[in-house]
Amino acid sequence: MQSNDLFILEAIDNLQYNQQNNGNIARGDLIHGNVYGEILDGLVKDYVSNMELRGLNYIWGKYDKALTEARRNNLEQSQQLLSEVEAIQAEYDPNTPLYALINVAALPMKAYLLYRNSAFKEAESLLFQAIENDIALIKDGFYILEYHRIQQLHNINRLHFKQGKLLEGASVIHQALRYILYEHLPAMSSDWSIKSLQQAPDSLRSAMFLQLSLEPIGVFLHHILQEKELFNAAFANLTFFEPRTSDEAVMLQWFEIKELFFKAEDNNQFLKEAIEFISKTGSEFDILKLSLIANISDALKKTSVYTIEYHQKIVAFSSQLKVPDRHKQVCLTYVSRVLES
């Protein structure tokens, strides 16, 4: 046994699950979260009359209900609510800002229902329409909708993933992340407004960054043999930003550790940093830990200290992670295969 491998044994022996959860990470899409919603509501109130606001809130609420039903896989009931609200929307003049405001909720909702019905091409077209629809509103002062546009990039990414177009999906995520972190304009669509992006609170920007990152990481676990390629397509060169929040600092650290793994230059350094990350980081980042565990098993295999006993310790640690079972299962299956190989 090489002496510089001993620290790994010690680190694995001392591995403890950090259950602490700072609760900063929103579940679901941010555009249904409070910060975004509150800002948008405030802007709308200044823009439309009280009576118009009642109608708008009713219609938005109805599109939201239709979305909820679709998410519950109640597609007929979703379609029914959609038909009801479309009939009301048809009473509005399509050439008015009010109509465009209605479409802020309508277009992504309709796209989601199409997505659930596997009409991917039509869904993508509506998501692009949603991105276009926001442009005039942003120019009219609805700066927060810049995040709505980024959300549609995420939705397009989901469409690609669902169709198995992993690299295309990863590339969309990359564009969205580079826009958020470096303010590099996405190649998709036009009229991106850096000024609007900057106007939103850091917390929203940070939360959007996390939303865009964490979900693909779960997907990539199911394609672990392609992981390097997918990682590069989605997350390459994302280690040059200044974290504005503690969550961003965690993400930055994870990107750096993953890059270290894929460079494959210093196995022990990777193991040291990865094991430290998985023991210290809070449970809201468990998906990041799970992703690293797959890499840790690969790296451990290359050391002189790899034994079943340590492998089992890693597996036991993984079982505590608060991540969807499907992600956990696929990761642990991979880890077992590494052991057997």
Place this chain on the structure above:
Amino acid sequence: MKFKLSHYNIVTDSLSDEQSESTKRVLFATRTAKSMVITNRLYDKLQREAWDELAPNDFDKLLAIEAIVPQSEVEVKTIIERNQAKIKDDKSLYQVIQPTAMCQLGCGYCGQKHSKNQIGEIASERILERVESKFAFKEYNHLSIAWFGSEPLVGLAQIRDLTPKFKEMAQRHNCTYDSKVVTNGLSLKEHIFVELVKKHGVTKIEVTLDGTAEYHDARRHTKAGLSTFNLIFKNLLDIFNRPDFKTLGCTISIRCNVDERNSMSVVPLIEFLAAHNLQDKIEYFYVAPIHSWGNEAHLLSHEKEEFAKNEIDWILAQYQNGFRPGFLPGIKPVVCLSVTPDSEVFDAFGNVFDCTETPYVDVYANTEYVLGNVHNGLSTISKHRPLLSFNDEVANNEYPCSTCKMLPVCGGGCPKSWREGIVACPSNKFNIKEKLMLFYALKKKGVEALAQVYE
């Protein structure tokens, strides 16, 4: 966008409130089955549709419960379309099986013709095949079997035989499984109950008691005329008094069928059940009017208005005796299995129906209600289900339901009854305002208020 007051609102008369000077009303929006206490001033604004005079909070709440709706909406169309969407989205496959044509009881109001026939081996296989075939057309996540009568526990051997096969079928299709039993309770011995729950996935049992012993035995006696109340009640007590009853995961409800001959025994029955401390053990106690079973049994039933009036007394009697029944209806998008395209009823002869009220009843023997027989080959079972179009018929103004404010919470009532010219409205239609007043009293003063009203 313009709004209007929904047609589907029930509003009580003014209710005095000792704690405040303003008089109030309870508004019940049947489209969502949600209620809201409103002041008379707000009621006045609603009547005038003076939307700009409504406080934003009031407006939003009324809109959320659909007491206010878009002006352009054709409400009955929306309700029916929502019901139909709900039916299409339903991912639970519900089948009713009558394992035997036999029942030990000879209830005078029963329209069924009982015989000693049981579902045979071949019929069982065909029924399984028929149910299996439904998975090819829709993705389900749950399989639910109702064991129904005659008296299903006389066919316990068939339940024992079929249950593992249904469970296996459910598992194979990634579905969960449960079942329920509607029984007269005579054979529901404690060990049978445990077997039903632990082995056969039964999660709900409904037992009928038509009043206290004197009244029950006068109508629900054996075919030889022997009393049954004490035997049934002993069975129930043995089960309810098991220390593990609540943890077994099977609820028991009591139904009391009434007509003018036994309605006076409902309150004594409630008191009798309470005297045995069954308030928190009986899942739900309810009173049902005797209906036509292809016969004239319903003619001895109370007039609907009278039944509705009595029902309020029975609810209050339950509160006084420590029961805590809910009494406001919920929305009912699926009125019964007849309006779902995939649910079927199989009797002991292998006949297939789309309604639980038609098997073993002579008057329906050669009608379109018999969809076919599994012995004749599954392909011969008619695709035409006579009651399936009920929702469309309501939408087409073929029944009074089309204009009735209660449609969202009753779903239209029994489709077969309407077809036969029998008004199928439930009691809620006639006592909903009284129930809303009870709701108000309950909300304001708690359960004590209802017990006191009764006193």
